[in-house]
Amino acid sequence: MSPALILRAGNEAVREWHIAEAGLQLCDPGELRIVDGASHRLHLERPDRVKAAVTGFLSRNENGGG
Numbered sequence: 168m169s170p171a172l173i174l175r176a177g178n179e180a181v182r183e184w185h186i187a188e189a190g191l192q193l194c195d196p197g198e199l200r201i202v203d204g205a206s207h208r209l210h211l212e213r214p215d216r217v218k219a220a221v222t223g224f225l226s227r228n229e230n231g232g233g
Contacts, residue, residue, distance in 0.1 A: 170196045170228040174220055176212075177203040198224060 171194035175187040191199045200220045205213040 168195055170194075170198070170224070172221065172224040173197065173199045174209060174217060175199060175201055176205040176207060176209040177201050178206045181207040200224075 173187055173190050173194070175182075175184075187199055191197045202209045202213050202216045202220065205216070210217050
């Protein structure tokens with residue numbers, strides 16, 4: 168499988184934590200990253216942190232994770 172990245176806002180009020188954790192269990196390999204200081208619209212509220220998480224993930228997995 169291809170690696171997967173799940174981003175979750177640290178102040179998320181719309182979706183419960185167990186949803187992200189359950190999603191992570193379906194991903195092999197998978198990473199869950201928490202974006203502190205953001206709520207449900209983390210890509211709009213903290214674009215710098217989202218960009219850092221995504222580019223870091225892509226750098227670590229540039230060969231498909233394997």
